[in-house]
Amino acid sequence: MRAHDSYDYxxxxxxxxxxxxxxxxxxxIVSCEKTGYLKAVVELDEARLRALDPRIDLPTLRRHLDAIRxxxxxxxxxxxxxxLPQRARFHWLTAKRSAVIQTSQVHMGRCGDMDAIVExxxxxxxxxS
Structure with a gap:
């Protein structure tokens, strides 16, 4: 069994x-420096977004979210x-900003299967749910 590695998300x-x-x-966005893992997964709920802003430009938003991936x-x-190196990309993506697309503060954990932790x-x- 694979040992648990530290990750940030x-x-x-x-x-x-x-x-x-x-x-x-x-x-x-999940990053594990030890294994070189860096992955972003996005799922848009258009109805929820439109409830906050009925005029949101979804095609532009999708392009910008795809850039993260x-x-x-x-x-x-x-x-x-x-x-940039993997860790620098993660820090750039998670930098605090005032924009339509933002990230939470960075949290950390430990696991042996990064794809499973993403899910x-x-x-x-x-x-x-």
Missing amino acids: AVIRVVPRVERGEFINVGV RICEGGPGGGPIGL HLMDRMVRV
Whole structure:
């Protein structure tokens, strides 16, 4: 059995009207420096977003959220930030900002299966049951 590794994660939030401060959790970013793991998963609930802002520009929002995934994957597809080392990309993605797309503060944990923890975090933090 694989030993447990430390990981960091942040929840991706959409704040359709920043001045109001209301947000919906739409995904997670998980990073494990030891294993070189960096992944973002996003699931948009359009009805919930439209409840906060009926005029939200979903195509633009989707493009920006997809950029997070590409930055996590690394390489030229993630633009200049995608070329940074894995840990620097995670810190760039989770930096505090006042924008439509934000992240929670960074939390940490330990597990042996990073893909399983991504699913667990999505179930717990993003998906509405």
